[in-house]
Amino acid sequence: MPFRQFLLAAVIATVALPAVAADINARRLITDDCTGCHGNEVFSRQDRTVSSMPGLKARVRNCTAVAGADWSSNEMQAVVEYLNERYYDF
Template sequence: MKILFAIVISLFIFTSFNSHAVDINNGRTLHNENCLSCHTTDKYISKTRKVQDLAALESRVKRCDFSLSTQWFEEDIEDVVAYLNQDFYKFK
């Protein structure tokens, strides 16, 4: 019985972390309602863009979130990063 209880608890713990599936449409909406108030999408496709990998993209989105005081949840940031990566950056 103790083993079964330990297995159930372990499964609960492991499945409750990172259970957020990114929502590209939410990312697009958040981006369009917030990010475009400061800049266009031209900087995403520029040959001289500063963002060169997925980690840098996430860092940039977090910095913009802070600068705009949007107070997005971590899931919202993940959604915006996923949207930008899918439509513009195409990092693997």
């Protein structure tokens, strides 16, 4: 690969990385801290209870507290966004 193309590829990879990292991070947080009481099936079941973005935020905050998970507000936000993108689509 010519050096200029290599540079361009490196820049694109660097710019694209944060979004991917946030995604992987959120999934790992859920796997690590959120599977004690329910699995991912509650996010997509037919009679799910969350019906709005504020509701999703509140639910994640409550569940983080009962799970005893020590998440930063950024981590909580990343999980809310991940769940919304993947399951809820508000």
